[in-house]
Amino acid sequence: MKEIKLFLGPQHPGMHGNASIHMYVDGDIINRAYLLPGMLHRGFEKSMERRTWMNNIALIPRICVPEPDTNEMVFAMNIEALANVEVPERAHWIRMLILELARLSAHLMAFGGCGGPTGLYTAMYWAQADRDLILTLFEEITGQRIYHMYIVGGGVRKDLPKGIEKKILDFVDDLERRLPDYEDLILNNPSILARIKDNIMLPAEVVWELGVTGIGMRSATGLEYDLRKVTPYARYDKVEFDVPTATYSDAYARLNIKYLEMYQIIRIIRQVLDMMPGGKVRAKVAEGSALRWRIPKGQVYSAVEASRGEYGYYTVSTGETMPYRVAVRGASFPQGLLGIEKYLPGHRIDDAPLWFDTMGVCSPEIDR
């Protein structure tokens, strides 16, 4: 058969964010493929050099839509490292609460998102509805549903609203009760299993070759390589949680880990609410008004464990009111670019979106 060129995306129900995969297919088998990012036309890194340290908070969450808070966290961690600022204890715990809620919402989106490419739209609807309930919690805590602009250098922007603890607990209790339904719907569903079992493999050597992190790495190597454990930030060393792993990484294993992690997230959220200390939530990062904050000179990298893996910012300061350079390490970069080029070929066309989903690729963080 003649090889033809086929585009997946930039707008496609199975595509996460706006990117395009150019595929050369023979029948329904992909022969060659590469990702064409750049559809978002953003230039974040340049824009960040032209905004003050505080103003950047309005920009950075936009780099990753499903999980914007990791951006705020790593930017704040870099400011704190450069300015040598001690974050108030309560702020650490609030940050963990926010990051775990965000991880839960991102996991739901990706876990239910596998319904798109497989035709199981119920999964998508359920996950979106549950994610929406988390967004309402975010709306109450931070003032917005998607772009929270909440974690800032020195702590968080506002204290938690009164009574939010109970609402969060009620939500996670409810979700925990319903998670088995998700399991039945997706992981125990023979028609889905036929698509994800022994399909879309990620061998351990490919993990090391590409530099894949997160669930991809843990599902292939069996190692508990989670930044929350390896280099604990905030107060992750004070809470108990397990890191699910596997040594055989097919799409099923990765979805299953995502599913198991949701229980761990709920476990962390309960501990955080239980151990939440009182006190201030924000420390000053610099003298004066936010228009004139200067952050001391230095070059530092901070990373957190996002739902898709290691997410980090490299920040360079020359002691001025704006960062001199910020470089974003999106967790999807290795598998989204080199991964697609090298390891998508050989798969069927209809597995391409599933590949995208279960490998943890989110195009906005590649296209920054």
Add this chain to the structure above:
Amino acid sequence: MNKKSILAPFKGWKYLFKKPVAIPMDDIFKNPRESQDNYRGFHINDWETCIGCGTCAEICPTNAITMVERSDVEDVEGSKPERPVIDYGRCCFCGLCVDICTSGSLNLTKEYLYNSSEPEDYLHMPTSEGITGKEYKLGYIQDETSDLLDLERKHMEHVGAEKRKSSFIEIVRGFSKEQALAESARCVDCGICTKTCPANMNIPEYIKSVWEGNLEEGLDYLYKTNPLPSVCGRICTHECESVCALSHRGDAIAIRWLKRYIVDNMPDDKYEEIVLSQVSKKGEGKVAIVGAGSSGLSAAYYLATLGYEVDVYERKPMAGGPMRYGAPKYRLPDAVTDHDISFIEKLGVKIHTNTDVGKDITLDELKKTHNAVFVSTGYPDTRALKIPGVDHKDVKMAMSFLAAATEYERGVAAMPDIKEDVVVVGSGDVAFDVARTLIRFQNEKYGKMNVQMLALETAQQVPATPEEVTEGVEEGIHMNLGFGPQTIQIDKESGDIKGIEACECIRLFDDNNRFDPQMDFDAKMCLETQQVYLAIGQVSDLSYIPKELQDKITIERGKIKVDAEGQVDGASWLFAGGDIVHGMDIINGVADGHRAAVGIDKYISKNKK
């Protein structure tokens, strides 16, 4: 793992009759859900509170806010007649504008629905009504945690009360570099202060220079409008600070101390370079100035920068006026005044001291030898008090006492005759200068002190600056407020003062807010004392102006009527400024001198043609 069954997914059917999370399309506009309490929706702005400082526009990360001048908002001091316009095509609802709002007028509401096909409709000037004119609850508002201003003034080191009350060392230590940087970083660069400063100094600009560490540029800004920056950096009345945008929710920027930081930290050679660089042209002509106070020196400096030959006549042995013979040295050391004056002299200004115009040389003579004359003779005398016993030799006048005191401090005269128990009448800055000088003298002479203050005003009405009151009380002044002196009691046998009798003042101002004190003559009290110091105001002495000239010009309540550039009505060659035009204030004097220099330059240039 659960047993895999083809039926497992169908368990989901149990949700079929549950209430959905999604909102029906029909309800989105007709019956919208209320957003959460903290919601960052559309803006509202309370115009009564808004001061138009533009800090919201400054911080906006998307350049969505523009300040627009409104014809229906009054242009008053302490504000700008501008209000923010928000471009909702750009706004990202981050709320930073709310966090940094200086007055707290700008907030976000819970309103989130708005739709129009017309791009123009997304440009909106928020008022206390929302974008659609409907009432919505407040959403995201400023709080202590989210605040992006630094409301606290950096601490200024002061010498402690115990140490300072027995010496004349300067009380205020001045900012260190770190303190100055931190203090200047608090400024939001709105410029509201500039309008209020009598000299319209480039305040935000020189504060920014401090923040950028460019003191040369800062000094250049200072000299553009003020040739006495070292003096003003210490004793200016700093009206600018009272309107500072930061003062609405916190402490005003320490503008005066930042000015002082610039002048104190510039080496003399750079200083000279900057001062001399202000010379802008070579005017031809000679100008005489009568009185070397702030106004006279300021006029002299700016005339010199315009290339004129300037002669300043001063009847005292040293130039400076009240800076020299009024302000106590713990506030304004002589060296500071010397410093500013030396740079004025470097421009070629000749200061003739010990030359009393009217006695040693007449005004007419000055008129003949110069193209124009500027008079700025100030308020050298103390206002009289008409009560029995006031002619006693132990009733002292504030201005002459302060002059004598400064001469003693600089070692050219003996200590004035000070008694052990004294009463100062008045509660203005001059009264505090007198009282605090007396404390130091008593401690020096007797090793103890007893200074009482007697004034009509209540604690709320005291006209002195708050720091004078605080420091004065710390040093041990005993205040008797709300009483008006009636009689000075004299011991018939010795002939010495034995006390001062006073009545309670029940009203200070009449209904029209005019000074009209009323006494309750039954509520009497008597303070025992050996000396009384009067410090209830100062008056001018215009006796050097010949009678014929006085008839031609307008003098009302001791003040000479002039036009906007200091030209005296009825005598085009004569210009006037300072206390005798605007009342007591160094910075007003500086401003008058600057304006008059411009006026004189125009006058001389016009007469040449």
Add this chain to the structure above:
Amino acid sequence: MNNNIETFVEDIKSKYETLGVDIPKNNQVSLDFTARDIHSVLAYAKSHGWAQLSMLTCVDWIEENKLQLVYLLFNWENGVRLQVRTKLDRDKPVFSTITSIYPGAKYYERDVHEFFGVEFEGNPESYKPLFLENWDDMPPLLKDFDPQAYSDEKYPAREYEKDFTKKAGEK
């Protein structure tokens, strides 16, 4: 930082000409080298546990006329991150690829080439455009590229006619 790291840093310093060492935060070391040592240092680090290249990025030090390459390595066993850095001549930024050591660098090099103009010899695809379709200006993350001017020229701002200087309805 534990002793192993100090030993490793001392070891590196004894082997290669180390231009600078800094500890910007806990568990992180930055090391500056001349360009010729970078490959050996990276290979050495990889063989000592720094199995992951987290990112390769670049910083434009326009005043020094240098482009700085930053290789961020991570060691999952001890949680220590290395910043391995070197500076290239800004006028002729040429370096050679590290894809033989860290294959994952392939697209990072392409990214740095596109945004900073650094050429990576040995990575033939690094010259291809990646994000910027039909780009017609200098590499945009260089400090002398002015995005405001570029955007003003290409995308003129909307002119609004609405007048806010008076009350609505007033003339």
